[in-house]
Amino acid sequence: MPRFAANLTMLFTELPMMERFAAAAAAGFQGVEILFPYDIAARDLSRTAIAAGLDFVLMNTPPPNWTGGARGFAAELGREERFRSDFDRALRFASVLRPRHIHIMAGYAQGPEARDTFARNLRWAADRAPHVGLTIEPLNPADQPGYFLADFDLAAELIAEIGAPNLGLQFDTYHAHRITGDAMAVWRRHAGITRHVQIGGVPGRHEPVGGTFDFPGFFAALDRSGYKGWVSAEYNPASLTAEGLGWLPQP
Numbered sequence: 067m068p069r070f071a072a073n074l075t076m077l078f079t080e081l082p083m084m085e086r087f088a089a090a091a092a093a094g095f096q097g098v099e100i101l102f103p104y105d106i107a108a109r110d111l112s113r114t115a116i117a118a119g120l121d122f123v124l125m126n127t128p129p130p131n132w133t134g135g136a137r138g139f140a141a142e143l144g145r146e147e148r149f150r151s152d153f154d155r156a157l158r159f160a161s162v163l164r165p166r167h168i169h170i171m172a173g174y175a176q177g178p179e180a181r182d183t184f185a186r187n188l189r190w191a192a193d194r195a196p197h198v199g200l201t202i203e204p205l206n207p208a209d210q211p212g213y214f215l216a217d218f219d220l221a222a223e224l225i226a227e228i229g230a231p232n233l234g235l236q237f238d239t240y241h242a243h244r245i246t247g248d249a250m251a252v253w254r255r256h257a258g259i260t261r262h263v264q265i266g267g268v269p270g271r272h273e274p275v276g277g278t279f280d281f282p283g284f285f286a287a288l289d290r291s292g293y294k295g296w297v298s299a300e301y302n303p304a305s306l307t308a309e310g311l312g313w314l315p316q317p
């Protein structure tokens with residue numbers, strides 16, 4: 067069975083952020099991720115994760131917080147300086163939090179110039195932080211209109227083209243389903259380059275149960291594929307988080 071992490075930006079939001087760690091550990095998660103941890107001192111987050119016995123699995127490049135700001139700038143021509151200073155800020159956080167991955171967010175741009183800019187910035191970031199795992203994640207255009215990376219094949223093409231050992235795919239069942247209608251087919255096609263998995267129910271983004279996707283079958287497929295990464299629960303709980311955790315296999 068894979069190792070499961072709780073996305074504390076979306077789960078346990080009934081509690082203040084610092085109390086979500088202990089709640090996640092008590093529920094049986096072994097790790098946590100926070101999309102934009104920049105509002106809180108990295109040292110405090112790190113201490114709290116360690117005290118709860120949790121690994122810190124993933125964070126995103128800025129924007130500064132979940133409620134405000136664009137989802138990154140990496141594909142935006144003319145915003146290279148902003149991208150680079152944001153990335154360095156993420157690295158400063160990461161030097162304390164030690165996440166397994168930093169998700170580099172593409173931002174809002176289209177066309178060949180955006181593709182070139184994204185590739186250039188990814189190459190720069192992979193060279194700048196060769197010991198940090200970096201991911202890119204296609205987001206569905208209904209939720210993120212205009213977001214550059216909305217295509218798994220394009221993500222795979224970029225990862226192959228850049229060829230950096232520390233750059234891989236972030237596969238999210240919810241986005242894969244919304245983009246293609248067949249998340250399992252996306253997984254089969256791109257399992258080999260996937261470094262981080264996020265799960266959310268399809269077609270809604272609630273608990274990973276029922277719906278049109280076989281989650282237990284997917285977890286078994288992850289094991290068969292030799293996937294060694296984390297599986298993070300990234301969804302909007304239908305009611306209180308703890309009440310919807312029947313899907314979470316207990317170690």
Ligand SMILES: O=C(O)C(=O)[C@@H](O)CO
Pocket residue numbers: 101126137169203205238241264300
């Ligand atoms: O929306 C998602 O899915 C994510 O994983 C976020 O990192 C995007 O902001």
Ligand SMILES: [Mg+2]
Pocket residue numbers: 203238264300
């Ligand atoms: Mg995701």
